[in-house]
Amino acid sequence: MPMSCHIYRQVPRKAVVEKPARVAEREARALLEKNRSYKLLEDSESGEEAVGSNGSSLQKKRKRRKHLRKKHQEDEEEEEEEVSESGKRKTGGSKSPTEEKPASEDEWERTERERLQDLEERDAFAERVRQRDKDRTRNVLERSDKKAYEEAQKRLKMAEEDRKAMVPELRKKSRREYLAKREREKLEDLEAELADEEVLFGDVELSRHERRELKYKRRVRDLAREYRAAGEQEKLEATNRYHMPKETRGQPARAVDIVEEESGAPGEEQRRWEEAQLGAASLKFGARDAAAQEAKYQLVLEEDETIEFVRAAQLQGDEEPSGPPLSAQAQQKESIQAVRRSLPVFPFREELLTAIANHQVLIIEGETGSGKTTQIPQYLFEEGYTKKGMKIACTQPRRVAAMSVAARVAREMGVKLGNEVGYSIRFEDCTSERTVLRYMTDGMLLREFLSEPDLASYSVVMVDEAHERTLHTDILFGLIKDVARFRPELKVLVASATLDTARFSAFFDDAPVFRIPGRRFPVDIFYTKAPEADYLEACVVSVLQIHVTQPPGDILVFLTGQEEIEAACEMLQDRCRRLGSKIRELLVLPIYANLPSDMQARIFQPTPPGARKVVVATNIAETSLTIEGIIYVLDPGFCKQKSYNPRTGMESLTVTPCSKASANQRAGRAGRVAAGKCFRLYTAWAYQHELEETTVPEIQRTSLGNVVLLLKSLGIHDLMHFDFLDPPPYETLLLALEQLYALGALNHLGELTTSGRKMAELPVDPMLSKMILASEKYSCSEEILTVAAMLSVNNSIFYRPKDKVVHADNARVNFFLPGGDHLVLLNVYTQWAESGYSSQWCYENFVQFRSMRRARDVREQLEGLLERVEVGLTSCQGDYVRVRKAITSGYFYHTARLTRSGYRTVKQQQTVFIHPNSSLFEQQPRWLLYHELVLTTKEFMRQVLEIESSWLLEVAPHYYKAKELEDPHAKKMPKKVGKTREELG
């Protein structure tokens, strides 16, 4: 069953046309549905034995239907056991078929009527939302004068800021040139350095022979360079075309091979040899020189062991190492058009446009720096793809990227940002009715499907950075592929780095691949000779090795997390202190997402002359930010990765070896300003045999609650057969469906309910949005919004610097309120708001200002959406029981009770623990609810709230039965521990 029918059915025009016949059609459909479900019941009953434990998903689904259907007829007391169980136990559960009572026909009629009424209401709600959106657009049009003024002001401000930004930019450019020059002279530098060492350490052993050797090597390299310049030209010509996948089918690596083969025409062997020689020349502590060099290291490094690296490969660069970057030259001409023409994509303009005209879907393969993101949408604009009010969308995985790229394109086109060119990200919509080039985050385009399921106002959709495989891009693929089928005039561009283009092509029905060369300097890759046991120690030693032996250029080290980074920085600083003036100055700078902004900014300050900067970073430096001047990359080969266990609903963050793709991305960071080097702290063998080819896509290691809700609200019912590029685990989808059913977002037929449609409007997890909707009933939406906003900034509220641990912990305890962590969060936010959202207040209370500001943004957005989902703003005026009950309405799925052997989750009977940072850590209430379950050293519940078991029956009677909530051990419990604290509220 093609998915397109589902989406197409959601297109507004059609819904309006259908309206008169609606009721009749509904009734007919209801009857059909009813008949069908009865038949299904019989089917699955008789087919029971045939469906083994590994029955097809279709069969499972039918069983599920039957199951849900059956449940409806049974006593309510029996229900929840079934819901909480996944496919496996269903067989057991239905083995004893309670008689299918036709006696309950009335009951069935009633629920059926309710269901239909709910669907009606849901559609009416969706229509109202649509109408409101339309009104809002009209308002914008009316207010266009005011808006234009505001935009002009905004633009003026930006222009000024641009000018300000220009100076450091120019400084950067000149520094780039300087570094390129330095690179050219690296052997001279080496000589100078050797001379330095001679003076410093008085070692006379630096022989003439050694210098003669260097001079010889330099000559060899000059020859090699000339040769490469010629070879480069040839390569450019060779890649100057796009190819159809048919030519390469079954040979996925072919694209790369072509470049290799064709660039290596005559003299290839000699070139390789010369390159090897060149490698040896720049190899300061490789295996070959090891013996000669060792003595000197020991003088500096004190350590007996230094790490041996072997140069094993080179990441091909497209940029001639000796030439300064073209863009720098062009910049001097101060001509934007010249810059545009200088980009690698420019020569391909016509060919590219022809290819786009001829094919609906085109995969564009190009490295960063090829100009594809900024230029292609402009080409399309120039070619007339935005006529008749049509728009071009270009998606980015990150907000900053969408913003900065849009700003640059606006500048290149000489228009105000927000007019013809705009961007659209969460909390910030810088577009107007005139906007035709729209840069946006991928999640934003996904949200647009809710209001415009066929993307009717877009003529082109370009999904950029597709290789990153974010959750949102992956979902977009499925939806766009579907939309493209019934909108043949829609053009789809998928832009990716060299990785995986064959797979994208295959997914989009063998779409052609268009290759654009990038602009990057070559990077030499070095591996260790033997595996390193302690990679942190190895990192520190290697950094010092590089510092002492290598020409200028900053170092970037990739570690897994804050703790490691802090440790490494400490060790480095310690060693530097001990070495004192024996080595040149080494600036050690940490960077990770949770580092306060002012500390983060330090890594962008230029390195003082004579010193060297070493940036110790998490994965944040792999894609999210680029640091100028990095020549050396040190890669231990690990990263922290989230994984999700759908059985327990538990996520964990574990240190795992990174993928080859990730390793290459890291290496590429060394080749952005000049030829660089990447030192990998593992062996070449490990790279070849132990690393995965690519990182597991996010969609396969995360919970999918809101994705399922979104797809359901787009009318996609059959999720098991949705066209995923890489399908998520079956269990993950099943758990998401079950949770949505329990939350009342889906009815027993798996259809979206009114409540579910509302939940889909809120950009938060289903349980959180359920909690927000429930706040209406308990008249505490003000408080609940705050709690929701605070929960959605990830545990980064409290700042805990190492040197002030005691103060920080005290400050945190001061916020504690009886009842639990949710109320503590509410308390923090309220006090902050009372301080006038002060940053000083944050500083004094060891609260992270950035997180609070984010919480405020989220809260404001949710407040706006509350009106959209027709929930009024009300406050409980300090009656926290109502707040806690509203939270329970969303999180009744996440409950735990205290037993004699500690906490157990109510449904899965899994042993869990209160996180030590929780305000309830020492209180151990009998019943509690948790926001999330994480596996670190133990299974911890993070953000817990004390509840009363009776509330569970109140908020989720369909999910809990009274018997289940009785406490058999109640009387045996010690008196103080686990006492329900009624006086709290």
Added chain:
DNA sequence: GAGCACTGC
């Protein structure tokens, strides 16, 4: 008594 990579709506 633990210790949370990175995004995004």
